[in-house]
Amino acid sequence: MVGAYDDRDGKIWMDGKLVEWRDAQVHILTHGLHYASSVFEGERCYGGKIFKGVEHSKRLKRSANLLDFEIPYTVEEIEAAKYAMLEANGWTDAYVRAIAWRGAGPDMGVSASRNPVRLAVAGWEWGNYYGDAKMKGAKLALSKWKRPSPETIPSEAKAAGLYMICTMSKHEAEAKGCSDAMMLDYRGYVAEATGANVFFVKDGEVHTPLPDCFLNGLTRQTVVGMLKERGITVHERHIMPEELEGFEQCWLTGTAAEVTPVGQIGDFTFEVGALTRDIAESYEALVRS
Known part of the structure; x- marks a missing residue:
């Protein structure tokens, strides 16, 4: 699939029905556009099956609740919508994006309790999120932006507004010739990449930041389980940035990223070692099993 994301052939599921891709639009006074009252999920379909689809749909519902709104569809109805969209587009391998938001209605201020909650499911065919970095290791910059305290945001929600600093961080990293940026949290601990x-x-042994102020990704949870099944010790803990000098290997996990090796973060370098390759290959086999 090529072309701008608003100008393509295909179908998008929107508010209970399939609509033509170019007709899947919202009004300029949609609350989610002005006040970020929006939550979403990124998922991948492999061979006709969405990996952990139900878990993603449950998290979508939970994210909406954390933002104080209720999606008017059950988990089962959201799952049916995803597969209806995939079937309508003839895809068995695709990225799936479900998004829910407060739409346009009688309220147009910070408060929007009377506005309707809308839901859409789109998808597209998408290769490696980091391109050839999946083979040779991604290069990451260090972001100046930090993941905020959970006292200031609903950090357990996959909410659109929480990605604003991620977008700025990634743009800055790309301008430096990097694939992505690594972010610290509000206390100065290593947190995550932008997505x-x-x-x-x-x-x-494996060390990974404790997800106490950022999203505990479903891919992250899957990989932690894979490591433990192999008898590998996993330390989920606070990590100081100066510790990066002593680490030998590094990788990223996410629905889009899958398992992507990292070759460099700032001035710190890592090898694409045997464990990294094993986990990447085993994850690829798992999602297609």
Whole structure:
């Protein structure tokens, strides 16, 4: 699929029905556009099956509740919408984006409790999120922006507004010739990349930031389980940025990123080692099993 995302052939599921791609539009006074009252999920379909689709739909509903609104569809109805969209477009391998938001209605201020909640499911065929970095290791910059305290945001929600600093961080990183940026949290601990969780290897053990102020990704949880099944010790803990110098390997996890090796973060370098390759290959096999 090529072309701008608003000018393509295909179908998008929107508010209970399939509509032509170019007709899937919202009004300029949509509340979600002005006040970020929007939540979403990114999922991948492999061979006709969405990996952890139900878990994603449950998280979508939970994210909406954390933003104080209710999606007017059940998990089962959201799942049916995803597969209806895929079937209508003839896709068995695709990225799936479900999004819910407060639409246009009688309220147009910070408060929007009377506005309707809308839901759409789109998709597209998407290759490696980081391109050839999946083979040789991604290069990351260090972001000046930090993940905020959970006292200031609903950090457990996959909410659109929380990605504003991610977009700025990634743009800055790309301007430096990097694939992405690594962010610290409000306390100065290593947190995550702009749209992926991060893992490190040292002396055969794995270290990954404790997700106490950022999203505990479903891919992250899957990979932690894979490591433990192999008998590998996993330390979920606070990691200081100066510790990066002692780590030997590094990788990112996410629905879009899948398992992507990291070759460099700032001035710190990592090898694309055996454990990184094993987890990447095993994850690829798992999602297609």
